[in-house]
Amino acid sequence: MTAAVATAVVAGVALVVTPAWRLARGWVTLAHELGHAVTAIATEGRVRRIRIRRDTSGLTEWSGEGAARRLPRGFVAWWGHPAPGALALLLAWALAAGHAVLAAQVLAGAVAAVTLVWVRSAWGVVVGLALVGAAAVGAALGTTAALGVGATVAVLWAAGGLRAAASAARGSRRGDGSDAAVLAEVLWLPVGFWAVTMVLVSAAATAGTAALLLDAARP
Template sequence: MDGQSIGDAWHHVVGTQPDPPVWLVVATGAVALVAVLPAPLWRLSRAIVTIAHEGGHGLVALLTGRRLSGIRLHSDTSGLTVSSGKPTGPGMILTAAAGYLAPPLLGLGGAALLAAGHITALLWTAIVLLAGLLVMIRNAFGALSVLVTGAAFLLVSWYAGDQVQAAFAYLGVWFLLLAGVRPVVELQRKRRYGGAPDSDADQLARLTGVTAVLWVSLFLVTALASLLAGGSWLVGH
């Protein structure tokens, strides 16, 4: 690839793409909703949320100066992020809080990019984030999950036309916005029956002295606010 080709590719990534038709925006939102609501489909699609959840833990751990030992993703859609450092303090609190906040905030950031017309930039941002996550995966299923997801983004961004890229990008962002809500509701349901004593919210309660219900409320408010704001940007644009 010569210098001109590299320059053209770079301008395509950072430039803007044509606005998709309204029906495509609405249709991708409907498909994302179908992927979230029915339990059989949710058991499959929740794995994508787990990637974002554990990736959020890992990224914030690094940003706050903690040492990230590794991330594991499991076939039951659970995950584990292990980091070392001071067991209390802001770094640990932010790392613990990042999991449930990551999917809706990533969706909100993606909605901002799409509203500005940066469809290809969103796809390549996702590829870069997934590549960084792959380096820290420590089990075979997790590596396969991230590779398959990253490969889908790469193939679409490299070979697909503008409308297919737009559909894929809008579907992914709608999914993160919608799917950011359900895990929080499931978390509180489990906590109500004593099924999640070591959840992120309970760990945060022990770290801060703030009741776990308030942490769950923060997760839920963030997810709903991101859905309302991001959804309005997508539909309004």
């Protein structure tokens, strides 16, 4: 178990800090857009489509009464960057609790459903199905493989989500269409304030994920 988690952590970090990030970021974008989609539904909105482009940018289109109101729009916009960390934390908790195979099965099923129902771009389908395949293979091969796949995805989502949030915080400006800019537009506080809140929450989720994975690695 310890070796599987250690190898997975190294693999996950490598995906974030090496040139492989340009490809791996697509999976972080998928989690980011899922954050927008789930919160849109929570505000009684309807998700129309998710697009993930080859440059790893993404867009979630949603409609409903909330789309015209400030607070729901802000709520949906805020949950993009923290979503990968939140999902990583949930996945790491399942691994630490000894549910690696179940976690891999749920991951494969959930991402398959999201891909089939919402994703409407060719590259997005490739990204989604690649993750489904990895999770399904991990679940089929048993606990050690499922733990390795789950830990790799958790590290990628946590560290990758933090990197993406920090990068966006440095580049966000009022009116540029970023999540922080949308928040500044609808909820008045400055772009920098919202960007910092997203980075701090992502950092906390990364720390929590690391602690849970250490627990999962104990023999």
